[in-house]
Amino acid sequence: MERQQEWGGERRRVVVVGGGVAGSLVAKSIQFHGDVTLIDSKEYFEIPWASLRAMVEPSFAERSVIHHREYLTNGRVITSSAISVTDTEVLTAEGRLVPYDYLVIATGHAYPVPKTRPERLKQCQAENEKIEAAQSILIVGGGPSGVELAGEIAVDYPGKKVTLVHNGFRLLEFIGPKASNKTLDWLKSKHVDVKLEQSVNLNSASEGTYITSAGETISADCHFLTTGKPIGSSWLKETVFKDCLDAFGRLKVDENLRIRGRKNVFAIGDITDVKEIKQGYLAQKHALVAAKNLKLLMTNGKESKMAKYEPGSVKAIVSLGRREAVAQIPWTTTIGIVPGLIKSKDLFVGKTRKQMGLDPHIVDA
Numbered sequence: 001m002e003r004q005q006e007w008g009g010e011r012r013r014v015v016v017v018g019g020g021v022a023g024s025l026v027a028k029s030i031q032f033h034g035d036v037t038l039i040d041s042k043e044y045f046e047i048p049w050a051s052l053r054a055m056v057e058p059s060f061a062e063r064s065v066i067h068h069r070e071y072l073t074n075g076r077v078i079t080s081s082a083i084s085v086t087d088t089e090v091l092t093a094e095g096r097l098v099p100y101d102y103l104v105i106a107t108g109h110a111y112p113v114p115k116t117r118p119e120r121l122k123q124c125q126a127e128n129e130k131i132e133a134a135q136s137i138l139i140v141g142g143g144p145s146g147v148e149l150a151g152e153i154a155v156d157y158p159g160k161k162v163t164l165v166h167n168g169f170r171l172l173e174f175i176g177p178k179a180s181n182k183t184l185d186w187l188k189s190k191h192v193d194v195k196l197e198q199s200v201n202l203n204s205a206s207e208g209t210y211i212t213s214a215g216e217t218i219s220a221d222c223h224f225l226t227t228g229k230p231i232g233s234s235w236l237k238e239t240v241f242k243d244c245l246d247a248f249g250r251l252k253v254d255e256n257l258r259i260r261g262r263k264n265v266f267a268i269g270d271i272t273d274v275k276e277i278k279q280g281y282l283a284q285k286h287a288l289v290a291a292k293n294l295k296l297l298m299t300n301g302k303e304s305k306m307a308k309y310e311p312g313s314v315k316a317i318v319s320l321g322r323r324e325a326v327a328q329i330p331w332t333t334t335i336g337i338v339p340g341l342i343k344s345k346d347l348f349v350g351k352t353r354k355q356m357g358l359d360p361h362i363v364d365a
Helices: 021-030 058-064 117-133 144-156 177-189 280-298 337-343 349-355
Strands: 013-017 035-040 044-046 065-067 076-079 082-085 089-092 096-099 102-105 136-140 161-166 193-196 209-211 217-219 222-225 265-267 316-320 324-329 332-336
Touching: 013 021, 013 096, 021 035, 021 102, 021 280, 044 117, 058 065, 058 117, 058 349, 065 117, 102 280, 117 222, 136 144, 144 161, 144 177, 144 316, 177 193, 177 316, 177 324, 177 332, 265 280, 316 337, 324 337, 332 337
Parallel strands: 013 035, 013 102, 035 076, 102 265, 136 161, 136 222, 161 193
Antiparallel strands: 044 065, 082 089, 089 096, 209 217, 316 324, 324 332
């Protein structure tokens, strides 16, 4: 095993594991306050809520897929997966031991992605070519990703036959039934065939023919799977943090977003057991609270002054193509152009780039 060389002298060593929406923001926020190392399996951060637009407009990914080096100008990036951790070090897949004084675990959900930014951009192009070549498309999964993908395709390619199959009794089950019903009506108005309370065994598909659990036959030239991904905590199950995981594989955290019983280890984003729906903008809030607390601790501030994270009420905006969206906020549910003005045109890409210290409009090299 190779031990990471230390640099920074008196500066506290902060290791962030996971370069998604939460990990990238906390690393960016504390890079001038400590000796920061970001460990991520890929060399880039992708704005997650923009990935579906990139499937119908590949050039959109030029702004939403951002090399870690673009925003992390005063830290170290290790492009590798973390496979184990002790009370003092993180072990990467390449056998590198990275020491830490403070650790932030932000590994979210686990799913395979290309390692390099050029490879990810090529993948977006390939997905678009797949859509372009198809006359009929099957989408499996009726959560926000499945609904947004159906909306993107239905709006940009109105001549294509889109079928969405969902095993739940309504779409968008993470928010209220009123939003679900409005979304279903909108999709039907765009000629999307929605099949609820059914599933599809993709492994049994034959020459573009898919059979649902209800025995229905669907013909499609291609398919996209948009169901949920597993929590990215399997690498922790045989480590010093194995007892910090709940029954769902999520890390148990306190009100300061530290792992319960640990003074110097934080967990943020989807991997936490915070009682709230898992959304990107909430992961960003986690990151800002953790960053504030890390800055305090690294300057020997009082723990009593640490920021507390308070879960918010359920609110969500699900884009429906380029101009419309469905929104649920505490006092109302609405659909159409008005909520679309908030999110659907740019999908918060410019806002997120600005938050990361980047030009909202300039394409990364």
